Amino acid sequence: MFNALKKKPLEALKVGLAALVLMGASSSVLAQAVPPLTQNGAPVEENTNEVIDRHEAFGNWIFGGQFANQSFIGFNPSYEIAVGDxxxxxxxxxxxxxxxxxxxxxxxxxxxxxxxxxxxxxxxxxxxxxxxxxxxxxxxxxxxxxxxxxxAEPVKIFVTGFVEQPGLYAGHASDSVLFFLDQAGGVDPNRGSFLEIKVLRGGQVYRTVNLYDFILTGIMPVFQLSDGDTIVVTPVKAQAGVLGDVQNSNLFEFTTETVAAGKLLALARPQPQATHVRISRNSQAKSEVEYIAIAQAANVPIYPGDVLHVMSDKSNGTISVRVEGETDSAREFVLPYGARLGDLIEQIDFGKNAQRNAIQLMRKSVKMRQKEMLEAQLRALESSVLTARSNTTKEAELRKSEAELILKWVERARNVEPNGQVALAGASSVNDILLEPGDVIRIPRTSSLVMVHGDVLFPSAMAFQDGRTVEEYIEQAGGFTQSRRNTNVLLLHRDGSFQKVKNGDLDSRRVQLVPGDEIFVLPRVATKHVQIASDIINIFYQLALSAGVVLRL
CATH class of the missing domain: 3.30.1950 (wza like fold)
Incomplete structure (x- = not known):
């Protein structure tokens, strides 16, 4: 079935080298995107545990200004009459x-x-x-x-301690502690306690508020404030972090020397797929890590500074692969983990118009890698444009206009999404390719057309005619919009293989075209800066190969 895709080892090597030349960046891009290889021995990296720094405290989101926007001036039956009412x-x-x-x-x-x-x-x-x-x-x-x-008589309340903006704030006796805390910017998430907020009256503790009770159950102590009362946010108590596959990825506060892991997990609420928790011990003399099943972690003691990373640790059983295009079989296939492309092909019922020798494999991991490579090339191009030197004022003005144009083009190029196609042509055995979860197999319909894209007068599809040259198809599309000299032309086959057509081969019948091929006439780069021109041309190739588009400058 795939005899047409198989090549001799030497030919396969040539295809691989061509791919590196066309899809790789210029030397400057590669130098920035790929670290150099070295044989020098590097020291073993130290084991660094996860720490609680730079994680958000549980409950910090409640202070967004909504409590301070509305003062409670109504009177409930339990309101106690105060001086000034x-x-x-x-x-x-x-x-x-x-x-x-x-x-x-x-x-x-x-x-x-x-x-x-x-x-x-x-x-x-x-x-x-x-x-x-x-x-x-x-x-x-x-x-x-x-x-x-x-x-009711308005009251003025002091808010101090570990809040964002300590001060004296006005309200009513019936307003809650949240009203005044919100006016003060809320509890400082790095230094303030959500478990112990004191209300002082006459220098003595009058009430204590635990905000976790309000967040988790909606219960808020009901009491009246008096003019001159002081709300004090005490220093944060012990904290431990819970991250990973949880609904609440936060730092959680506790007042005891240790807290059971089950209590923290109940606050964090693990996702249904979570199975294990990795505990990074940060409060001991040595950095240590424990790995425990969630079902067995309920009574494990957690110390201040520890971090729990909840994760799903399941062995792979089956994978799901989608089949699109010319097929009469099911669109979704569930296969055992480790299945190969040949195992799937045996189950596909090909349609009568299917082009079997041009099966396409689209893969998420390849798409992500193509996006990363494109981004590396675009960043290198930006660097080249912004650091290019000018010898005269006039040249500097021209370079400024040119740079603005190129940078706008770079932003458009960033929005292009690669298709993640794996080039199957040249593989020693296509049937042995391991499938990954989420792979998409596309079976193209037999085509009798040739597409011409890019810098031609009338980009279009035209009927395939055996023996016609690349230049004849370009002429049928209206011809080059610019000079043929130094034109870059790319021939892309449906199986993912490609060929860079040299200028002297445009009218040569040595370049074999088959139905379904696409001809990309890449735009000419009008810049005198050789390195910038080279970088842009490489990106043109990358966009054409990974996304099938020609993005004019």
Whole structure:
């Protein structure tokens, strides 16, 4: 089946060398992209454990400004009356009164004919009953009373400790600690504690807030703040990191000397595919690593500074490969790990129009490598353009305009996605190629056309005619848009093999064309800088071979 693809060893070597010449970068590009080989002995690298630096603390995302955007000025039934609050009072019947009373510094409101009424600390739901009871002591009958909380006195709260912007912030007594912390920029994720936030009143600890409780369960202690209270974010306690296949990849804080790995994993929530955890011990005299199944890690002690890396450690069982194009069989094939291309071909039911000798293999890993090589060439070209020297002011202006044009072209080239095709032509045995998960096998339809792309007047597809030369197809497409001199022409076959057509061979019948071939007429590079021109031409070849496009400069 693949006899047409097989070549003698010497011919295969020539194909490989040609690929290196065409797809590789210029000498300057290769020098920057590929490290030189050396026989000098290098020292063995030290084993470096994962550390908790530069990882985000769990809970840091809650301080985005949303708590500070809205002050809570409503009153719930449990709100306790405080100094400065305003109470609306109405009395009718034997004695009439309508007015607004302010709670004074002694915690009282003064009502004519009744006197002072102590209301500080009274719950909002009990306010009417307390006022009514005091009024009834004076007016025994025929007096109705209705008292309600009308407004709360604004408070100013100090926020200090390990926050982004310590200071004095205004709010209401009913606002939560989160409101004031958010105004201060939130807890400093590198130095502040999310487990112990203290509220001081009169120099004494009044309440302590644990933000993990709020994040995980939504529970927030309900209490009122008083004018002059201080919110203190204490220093961060012990921390350990959990990374890898988890939903919450963060640093987690704990207050004890050690914490069970199971508790940290419960906070991090491993992904369903996770099976093992690697523990990097960073707090001991020696750097050590442990590797444990998640099912056995629940009670393993974790020390401050340790890092848990959760991962999936499963042996390969089967792989999935997709078949596209001219086939009457299933599109998705599940094969045992280690299956080869020949094993898959035996299961494919080829369509009657399939071109069997031009099977194409598309591979993700090859696509990524092609993208990396293209990026290396583009970076080298940028470096050449930006460091090119000019001898005169006029030449410098010309180089500036040229550089702007080339850099814009580089950005367009970065958006080109390679197809990841593996060139099967020249392989000693195509059937022995190992398949990888996600491979795509394309079976092209038998074609009777030849495509002409690039710098021709009318890029198009035309009917194949046996014996025609490359130049005749180019002429049929309208001919070269620029001078034929120094033109770069590439002939790409459907099986991934290619041929650089020399200028003298354009009209030669030695260059064999077959149906389905594509002719790429690469643009001419108009620059006097030899190195830049060479780099651009190499990128032209790379784009044509890896993505099948001609990107004009």
């Amino acid at each position: 305003k109470i609306s009072l109405k009395m009718w019947g034997g004695f009439e009164f309508t007015g607004e009373l302010v709670v004074d510094a002694q915690g009282n409101v003064f009502l004519p004919e009744v006197g002072p009424i102590a209301v500080q600390g009274v719950r909002n739901e009990d306010l009417n009953a307390v006022v009514t009871e005091s009024v009834k002591r004076v007016f025994k009958k025929n007096v109705g009373v209705y008292a309600s909380l009308d407004g």
